[in-house]
Amino acid sequence: MNQVSTMAGLRRLAPYLRPARGKFILSAVAVLGSMVCGLTIPLVLQHILDGPVARRETGPLPWLVLVIAVLGAAEALMFYLRRKLVAGPSTLVEARMRADIYAHLQRLPISFHDRWQSGQLLSRAVSDLSTLRRFIAFAGIFLVVNTLTLVLGLVVLFFLAPVLGVITLVCAAPLILISTQYESKYAVLTRRSQDQVGDLATVVEESVLGIRVLKAFGRGPHLARRFAARARELRGTELRKIRLLATLWGAIILLPELGISAQLLFGSLGVADGSMTVGTLVAGITVATYLRWPTDSIGWLLAETNQAATAAARYWEVRDAEVTITDPEHPADLPADGVGAVRFDGVRFAHPGADREVLxxxxxxxxxxxxxxxxxxxxxxxxxxxxxxxxxxxxxxxxxxxxxxxxxxxxxxxxxxxxxxxxxxxxxxxxxxxxxxxxxxxxxxxxxxxxxxxxxxxxxxxxxxxxxxxxxxxxxxxxxxxxxxxxxxxxxxxxxxxxxxxxxxxxxxxxxxxxxxxxxxxxxxxxxxxxxxxxxxxxxxxxxxxxxxxxxxxxxxxxxxxxxxxxxxxxxxxxxxxxxxxxxxxx
Missing domain, CATH: 3.40.50.300 (P-loop containing nucleotide triphosphate hydrolases)
Structure with missing residues (x-):
């Protein structure tokens, strides 16, 4: 098999994405716009608390509340636009890649199909491409946008109160280190899981196509045990993935909670000594809460990226297989009056890698x-x-x-x-x-x-x-x-x-x-x-x-x-x- 580095496999998707690049960019812009709307709401909230509420002025309140409603509606609209923009192109990419791998399989020589299990080919053409579609439509976009949102949210927090920004940064930095540490371990388990899915599909296919033989020789229970063993192996791998993710998610949930607690502590002290307003504290906590999803999603998005990268590598293993039987560069024509004479002249043949010639x-x-x-x-x-x-x-x-x-x-x-x-x-x-x-x-x-x-x-x-x-x-x-x-x-x-x-x-x-x-x-x-x-x-x-x-x-x-x-x-x-x-x- 031709081994492909995981990230290189994802980069090679570029030709499939290029025709709909504009829609993908607009989708990312829509998501980023929705995040900006969400981060603007706490700033308006700060203005309400430190302005009309603090001064007990009710006149401007309806307009400011209306601004929050408009920002909320815009946020929802942009999320809708993202879904609408990305759904068609992502499924089209999946369909084109599936058509390409199917056509490539038809061109590959018989010797290739003799070496590969049909279940492995099936899993690459079906489940792996579904994984890539989900990454293109969701995880890939949010990995970029959520990272930008975190940066933008930190800027807003530093603008509101530097101490709140520092607390959030101190709690967010370890998440990046932890996620990076678990990424390589998760990639290994993901590849193992996807290969085991292919092995399991092969057993199912063989048992269905060979049902007459199995029944005739009473070997159904034997293959059932073989299937159960493969299923247990897959289950074990999936459980190891879950345990790894559970540890990661524990850290992802704990650290932001500690950050919000620290912000409440230092913010309350600031309000008490007059160095911070109530509006600033509420806006800061609101921004930190809003950043929970971008922060919490980092581990999951990295896991999805690893899974997609592995799926891409598996896809290119097949697509990169050499087509050895092709049309010649300068083809000849058969005689118009051909009669079907066939001649073998000194024909020799050996299977690739074999020591002995068949002919x-x-x-x-x-x-x-x-x-x-x-x-x-x-x-x-x-x-x-x-x-x-x-x-x-x-x-x-x-x-x-x-x-x-x-x-x-x-x-x-x-x-x-x-x-x-x-x-x-x-x-x-x-x-x-x-x-x-x-x-x-x-x-x-x-x-x-x-x-x-x-x-x-x-x-x-x-x-x-x-x-x-x-x-x-x-x-x-x-x-x-x-x-x-x-x-x-x-x-x-x-x-x-x-x-x-x-x-x-x-x-x-x-x-x-x-x-x-x-x-x-x-x-x-x-x-x-x-x-x-x-x-x-x-x-x-x-x-x-x-x-x-x-x-x-x-x-x-x-x-x-x-x-x-x-x-x-x-x-x-x-x-x-x-x-x-x-x-x-x-x-």
Missing amino acids: AGVDLDLRPGETVALVGATGSGKSTLTMLVPRLADVTAGRVSVDGVDVRDLRLADLRSVVAMAFEEPVLFSASVRENVALGAPGVTDEQVREALRVAQAEEFVDRLPWGLDTRIGEEGLSLSGGQRQRLALARAVVGRPKVLVLDDPLSALDVHTEAEVERALRAVLSGVTALVVAHRPSTVRLADRVALLDQGRIAAIGTHEELLKTCAAYREQLSTVDDEPAEVAS
């Missing part, structure tokens, strides 16, 4: 319109090889080309418009059947969707669904059988009529009869399409024009199914390990 020099040609089956032991690199064609990963060395053009020289959109893929684990979304299939080629008509469903032998079961193409399938398609999900995923892959079709064993959940129907449909409808198919069943291998055996990261043998059965012992051994049908029967 160690693969050479393979797929002729236009040819179907090549890829066979190999588990872990031999079959799925990795298929991912290189649409650039879900990039080669470490060597070259993958389509119609003679290196895939790294093509725009991703151009490459993926001619290369389609269906995975071994079909992923469907909480959307209608139509939307799931059309995901493979936006803008296709209903007739094209139905044609793709016919190819995948899925039209019949789709028509039996309650609303046909409009039927919404559950999350990840769990309301469907494994075979139904795979057929929809296959329909999605072929709906755009790609020139190159990559199938990572997408037929594994189909029964033999349905698989044969799908294979016949593929042969009939996708003639002329170049296909690379990861195969485990001999029946699937027979779909191919040629078969390539992948062993220890290299193509160990290539030929027709019958040729390899006769000449390659490793191929015969590989097929004999599959619980489908004996190799000699398949031949």
Whole structure:
């Protein structure tokens, strides 16, 4: 992970704040104006007590009371304006940052998503951004304004009576030291808490998505204990945060109270010996009381700032992750008369930081319109090889080309418009059947969707669904059988009529009869399409024009199914390990 200093993370929010900078400034001005109105009221009160009240003159009183009412109304109005001014921009900042992190997650390579827990990504895109919105809309503004209010209040107190200002300053100074001391400790606990929230979200997500497995093996109580343990860890961290804040709040409440007591003592003595007027004492106490909120809020605002800074750091950890698979600076174009020829030249691949290469020099040609089956032991690199064609990963060395053009020289959109893929684990979304299939080629008509469903032998079961193409399938398609999900995923892959079709064993959940129907449909409808198919069943291998055996990261043998059965012992051994049908029967 890319570690980002906490305060630097907050400073990097500036580009998001800049479009609405004017409204944020006006909001701060409104808050400051309301504070000024509040601090002016004690001065008017002093004038009333030391003027008309002391002289027993009632004439000016209504006007002075009216001034206080106007100042109070202005204070309330400015608070309203602050809310109104900041609500829209702060939620807009949150929405833009959430859209940016979502778009960035789509651009990041598969290797990034393999390393990160989904719950951690979810907490950064949801709860951390909500924390930042609250800071932008409230804590950030008040941290500045309350500090200015404290300074302005001290100026007013020194103007009224220096002794009152000194007492307030002496009691306020330790608060800054105490808050600074607790800030670093609170920052550590805040980061730990937010990471634990991500871990907890991951456990919940896994338990929901894997509910069938948990129930089937009776492991629900086990995961419940795991969830409870994570929840207890989070609770412990939150309690430590609360204990830290409780100590801080104790000091924040005690010191101003002591200050007001000292002001009453020295002020009363001053009134008694004539060095201070009653109006000055009342105004000073009123100002000190008014400063309670800015003073009391310091600890809470610093805690909110720490929490926001940690949330910003977590956000930038993801946003700063490098997008390694991008469009080239000077992209090439596919030939207008391209036929879908695919070539692997000395292809090597190793996962970042891994000591061992998954692919160690693969050479393979797929002729236009040819179907090549890829066979190999588990872990031999079959799925990795298929991912290189649409650039879900990039080669470490060597070259993958389509119609003679290196895939790294093509725009991703151009490459993926001619290369389609269906995975071994079909992923469907909480959307209608139509939307799931059309995901493979936006803008296709209903007739094209139905044609793709016919190819995948899925039209019949789709028509039996309650609303046909409009039927919404559950999350990840769990309301469907494994075979139904795979057929929809296959329909999605072929709906755009790609020139190159990559199938990572997408037929594994189909029964033999349905698989044969799908294979016949593929042969009939996708003639002329170049296909690379990861195969485990001999029946699937027979779909191919040629078969390539992948062993220890290299193509160990290539030929027709019958040729390899006769000449390659490793191929015969590989097929004999599959619980489908004996190799000699398949031949």
